[in-house]
Amino acid sequence: MTIPASENSRTVLIRLPKPSASGMITAVAVFILLLLGFMAIFADVISPYDPLRQNLINALQGPSAEHWLGTDDLGRDVLSRLIYGCRIAVIASAEATTIAVLLGVPIGLFIGYRGGWWDWVVMRIVEAIVSVPGIMVAIVIIAILGTGLHRAMIALGILFSTSFLRLARGVVLAEREEVYVRSARVIGTSDRRILLRHILPNIAPPLIVQVTLTVGAVLLSEAGLSFIGLGVQPPDASWGTMLNTAAAFMQLAWFLSIPPGVAIILTVLSVNLLGDVLRDSIGRGIAGDAPQPASAVRVNLPAATAAPEPTAVSRPDDVLRIEGLDVALGGDTGVPIITDLSFGIARGETLGLVGESGSGKTMTGLAILGLMGPALRATKGSIVLNGKDLTSMRQNEIEKVRGNAVAMVFQDPTTSLNPAFTVGSQIAELLRTRKGLSSKDAWKRTVELIDRVGIPRAAERAKAYPHELSGGMAQRIAIARALSCNPSLLIADEPTTALDVTVQQEILDLFRDLQEEYGMAILFVTHDLAVAADICDRIAVMYAGEMVEMAEVNALFAKPRHPYTRGLLHAMPHASDREPPLPTIRGSVPRPGNWPQGCRFSNRCDYKTSACETRIPLVGTSRRVRCIRADELNLGRRP
Amino acid sequence: MFRLIFQRLLALVPLLFIVSVLTFSFTSLLPSDPVDLILGDTGTDEQHEMLRERMGLNEPIYLRYLQWLGRAVQGDLGNSFFNSVSVMDAVMQRLPVTLSLTAISALIAIVVGISAGVVAALRPRSWVDRLATLGATFGQAIPNFWFGLILVAIFAVNLRWFPATGFTPITNAPWEWLRSSILPSIALGTASSAAIARQVRSAMVGVLQQDYIRAARAQGLSARRVLFKHALTNAMVPVVAVLSFQITVLLGGALIVEQVFAINGLGTLAIAAVRQQDIPMLQGLVLVMVGLVVIVQLATDIIYGLLNPKARPT
Numbered sequence: 001m002t003i004p005a006s007e008n009s010r011t012v013l014i015r016l017p018k019p020s021a022s023g024m025i026t027a028v029a030v031f032i033l034l035l036l037g038f039m040a041i042f043a044d045v046i047s048p049y050d051p052l053r054q055n056l057i058n059a060l061q062g063p064s065a066e067h068w069l070g071t072d073d074l075g076r077d078v079l080s081r082l083i084y085g086c087r088i089a090v091i092a093s094a095e096a097t098t099i100a101v102l103l104g105v106p107i108g109l110f111i112g113y114r115g116g117w118w119d120w121v122v123m124r125i126v127e128a129i130v131s132v133p134g135i136m137v138a139i140v141i142i143a144i145l146g147t148g149l150h151r152a153m154i155a156l157g158i159l160f161s162t163s164f165l166r167l168a169r170g171v172v173l174a175e176r177e178e179v180y181v182r183s184a185r186v187i188g189t190s191d192r193r194i195l196l197r198h199i200l201p202n203i204a205p206p207l208i209v210q211v212t213l214t215v216g217a218v219l220l221s222e223a224g225l226s227f228i229g230l231g232v233q234p235p236d237a238s239w240g241t242m243l244n245t246a247a248a249f250m251q252l253a254w255f256l257s258i259p260p261g262v263a264i265i266l267t268v269l270s271v272n273l274l275g276d277v278l279r280d281s282i283g284r285g286i287a288g289d290a291p292q293p294a295s296a297v298r299v300n301l302p303a304a305t306a307a308p309e310p311t312a313v314s315r316p317d318d319v320l321r322i323e324g325l326d327v328a329l330g331g332d333t334g335v336p337i338i339t340d341l342s343f344g345i346a347r348g349e350t351l352g353l354v355g356e357s358g359s360g361k362t363m364t365g366l367a368i369l370g371l372m373g374p375a376l377r378a379t380k381g382s383i384v385l386n387g388k389d390l391t392s393m394r395q396n397e398i399e400k401v402r403g404n405a406v407a408m409v410f411q412d413p414t415t416s417l418n419p420a421f422t423v424g425s426q427i428a429e430l431l432r433t434r435k436g437l438s439s440k441d442a443w444k445r446t447v448e449l450i451d452r453v454g455i456p457r458a459a460e461r462a463k464a465y466p467h468e469l470s471g472g473m474a475q476r477i478a479i480a481r482a483l484s485c486n487p488s489l490l491i492a493d494e495p496t497t498a499l500d501v502t503v504q505q506e507i508l509d510l511f512r513d514l515q516e517e518y519g520m521a522i523l524f525v526t527h528d529l530a531v532a533a534d535i536c537d538r539i540a541v542m543y544a545g546e547m548v549e550m551a552e553v554n555a556l557f558a559k560p561r562h563p564y565t566r567g568l569l570h571a572m573p574h575a576s577d578r579e580p581p582l583p584t585i586r587g588s589v590p591r592p593g594n595w596p597q598g599c600r601f602s603n604r605c606d607y608k609t610s611a612c613e614t615r616i617p618l619v620g621t622s623r624r625v626r627c628i629r630a631d632e633l634n635l636g637r638r639p
Numbered sequence: 640m641f642r643l644i645f646q647r648l649l650a651l652v653p654l655l656f657i658v659s660v661l662t663f664s665f666t667s668l669l670p671s672d673p674v675d676l677i678l679g680d681t682g683t684d685e686q687h688e689m690l691r692e693r694m695g696l697n698e699p700i701y702l703r704y705l706q707w708l709g710r711a712v713q714g715d716l717g718n719s720f721f722n723s724v725s726v727m728d729a730v731m732q733r734l735p736v737t738l739s740l741t742a743i744s745a746l747i748a749i750v751v752g753i754s755a756g757v758v759a760a761l762r763p764r765s766w767v768d769r770l771a772t773l774g775a776t777f778g779q780a781i782p783n784f785w786f787g788l789i790l791v792a793i794f795a796v797n798l799r800w801f802p803a804t805g806f807t808p809i810t811n812a813p814w815e816w817l818r819s820s821i822l823p824s825i826a827l828g829t830a831s832s833a834a835i836a837r838q839v840r841s842a843m844v845g846v847l848q849q850d851y852i853r854a855a856r857a858q859g860l861s862a863r864r865v866l867f868k869h870a871l872t873n874a875m876v877p878v879v880a881v882l883s884f885q886i887t888v889l890l891g892g893a894l895i896v897e898q899v900f901a902i903n904g905l906g907t908l909a910i911a912a913v914r915q916q917d918i919p920m921l922q923g924l925v926l927v928m929v930g931l932v933v934i935v936q937l938a939t940d941i942i943y944g945l946l947n948p949k950a951r952p953t
Contacts, residue, residue: 128657131932132925133891143913143921144668216780223782223897226695228910247899250803253865254792261785276776336719353740369857395862403859410857420946421873430858464947479860500747 026277029270039086049077051084051237060253071261079239082259088238096218099157104164112172125164142230152231161216171203205282212275216268318344319488319521325381335593338545345521352536353525358589361525361543365491370398386410407482413474417466423477424462430484449480472503488528493525541565548626561625564601566635643944661706661927671916676720717919726923731788736904740893744828751832756839778833783892787826787899804943806899831885842874883939887932
């Protein structure tokens with residue numbers, strides 16, 4: 001995981017507060033553990049008294065200048081015993097963890113690599129051991145070996161070796177099918193060498209995490225065993241035996257229980273916190289360095305100078321009318337995601353919203369539903385559906401609109417259906433809660449809907465779970481669900497993208513059929529112009545959060561007026577011409593916050609002039625374009 | 640569903656067999672000679688030899704195992720070496736005590752763990768989330784028996800709300816049973832609440848980002864319905880998978896926490912058995928505990944199958 005220096009410094013500058021908070025916790029945890037180690041090593045030097053020296057006259061005293069933490073029932077100095085307890089704690093966790101690793105890892109590697117009979121027998125034994133409460137396993141082993149620190153730690157080592165065994169086995173099973181291990185085997189590398197050179201290094205990261213988890217568990221178990229008298233034996237001072245003493249004198253001297261308890265908690269807490277940090281950092285290392293969201297980078301956009309733009313003539317039969325919509329991340333002063341968006345869709349009409357990923361198409365759909373997520377807000381403009389403005393609605397009001405007046409079909413049908421319920425029950429649930437149908441009627445209607453979207457044996461399929469259906473089938477179900485409450489607007493977000501090409505056509509046909517029957521308006525979001533050409537009446541092209549062109553579908557394809565639209569059309573594959581290679585638009589859509597000032601497409605445009613550096617308004621009525629050179633350029637279908 | 644239960648039951652056979660072999664062979668490794676334990680220093684060599692013969696100790700170990708197993712499946716776990724009481728009777732007498740603590744603490748752990756996890760997941764990085772995470776981190780670091788001591792000091796010795804020690808059987812006085820179980824169960828359940836809360840939080844955060852949650856909201860289902868029906872059902876899948884492990888941990892923890900409250904449960908029996916090298920008692924205790932764990936596992940497997948259709952055999 002190497003980060004270029006400049007990248008690193010920038011990240012640090014922006015994210016300063018968070019790492020310092022968690023960094024401080026890590027530092028404190030490390031400090032406590034170092035302190036523990038220091039006390040364990042120098043216990044003889046720093047403890048004020050001999051931990052075993054009794055002084056019955058001074059028994060059970062509270063904290064004083066002489067005995068900072070008081071004395072126990074035999075007048076022994078609690079602080080000194082606590083310090084010697086550090087030594088026992090370190091020895092205990094080191095011993096048990098080492099035994100667990102040395103026992104578990106080799107056996108796990110071996111059975112994972114050999115597999116077969118060995119693997120089966122050992123794994124059944126492991127299963128048997130873990131099905132007995134751990135403390136009972138330790139108790140049985142102690143019954144065999146006898147009590148005392150080292151014997152108890154052997155018992156815990158054997159107990160915890162099972163988790164290392166399973167971990168090592170798991171890594172081997174995952175790694176041995178990797179190509180590099182197989183090829184090493186093919187060229188005749190010895191098994192031992194494969195295990196040592198190729199597989200062992202992959203165990204290190206999870207092993208480190210498991211070690212920290214085990215150390216914490218060992219400390220707690222040791223204290224528990226010593227507490228019930230099966231671990232460290234008196235008069236030796238371990239935190240567990242100290243608590244054993246404290247338990248007997250709870251009514252007389254409750255303070256005795258505090259120092260060893262706090263010592264255990266602080267130590268286990270530090271080890272666990274360190275383990276969390278290690279796990280997180282190792283997890284990140286595996287996932288790769290995810291790019292920072294652009295949220296931290298702010299750009300000062302010029303105030304919307306082009307403000308009162310000529311909006312398209314409001315058509316009376318519009319189901320949906322979006323007017324001057326702005327969406328921003330983090331409120332009014334935040335990063336703009338969508339700016340100045342206006343369009344309308346009439347009953348029975350299909351409007352295509354096209355553009356590359358990151359142009360704001362999907363966000364537009366979610367904005368209509370008010371489901372953009374907590375960080376995003378519509379800061380300006382209006383979304384009027386059936387004459388009602390959705391942007392001013394409260395949560396419970398917009399919930400009534402969703403599903404009833406507007407419904408959405410998502411890109412991936414297999415993830416947009418809940419895996420825990422049958423598909424039929426997910427549709428019937430809507431009919432019951434939204435339409436007030438009885439369970440029986442709801443189910444009947446559900447089967448009808450499933451039948452209507454072209455699924456054979458509907459009554460049977462309604463009882464299927466999403467994972468039992470093919471992608472095309474699941475998308476039909478999702479469409480049936482969206483239609484269940486007769487919405488006047490259907491938002492389809494890339495509904496065919498995740499499907500096979502043959503299935504795509506069937507789904508498009510289904511949309512057309514359903515629109516004819518139900519007469520709803522469709523907002524069809526896609527990046528695929530061929531699909532858009534097939535199903536849409538009009539197409540709106542979006543780029544970097546704004547609309548750059550909108551036209552009736554044939555007009556747009558015949559004569560694009562914006563260079564971006566032309567680029568998209570040229571990038572469309574055609575069956576007729578295999579060669580030359582498809583032209584592409586150079587570069588990629590800039591992220592929100594990094595949009596160029598002026599025309600946002602200017603840094604990728606071949607026709608850029610100095611005039612493009614100011615904000616460009618969207619002009620026109622039925623046919624609209626946002627390009628200052630739209631009139632002079634002649635952007636034919638084919639150059 | 641019945642297939643799932645049948646499959647699980649079938650898988651238990653080799654497990655129980657191996658547990659019995661392990662238990663028997665390990666306890667046979669105990670250093671002490673049962674004959675010496677029973678007769679002590681008294682008795683002649685002939686008497687020792689006679690007892691040895693009568694207990695079947697001169698026979699090969701596999702034969703002794705088979706005899707032991709044959710009696711064990713009939714519910715006869717032998718007699719204690721120490722005081723000749725039936726192991727089964729002794730264990731069954733203490734079992735309700737330990738079971739009470741385990742069950743109540745499991746209930747506490749599940750209720751507290753799930754509520755804290757859900758609340759934290761709803762507002763990631765908010766102060767509620769930080770507080771829950773902090774509490775969970777501490778909860779996992781606190782030794783249950785120490786927490787028990789502190790609870791006794793505060794609520795039994797000082798406030799006198801609960802008895803400091805002892806246990807009242809539910810059949811005697813249900814209210815007193817609850818009063819005597821509540822402190823030990825809290826002490827026991829805290830660490831598991833913490834573990835479950837962490838699990839629920841991470842599962843819930845993951846589920847809430849899923850498409851099907853957004854889709855359910857897009858169809859107009861209320862936030863509450865989506866949260867409690869659609870999200871929680873899915874978030875419980877990984878949680879249920881670790882639940883049987885947590886209950887096993889609670890059962891083991893009960894053995895120790897019982898000592899804090901001077902409760903006469905399986906823990907006291909186990910500790911005495913270790914000290915007295917009472918082989919039949921240890922064997923019996925392990926088998927009974929495995930039996931309990933297996934029942935819990937079976938139950939959680941069934942719940943897992945109900946929650947997660949993909950886990951059901953087709």
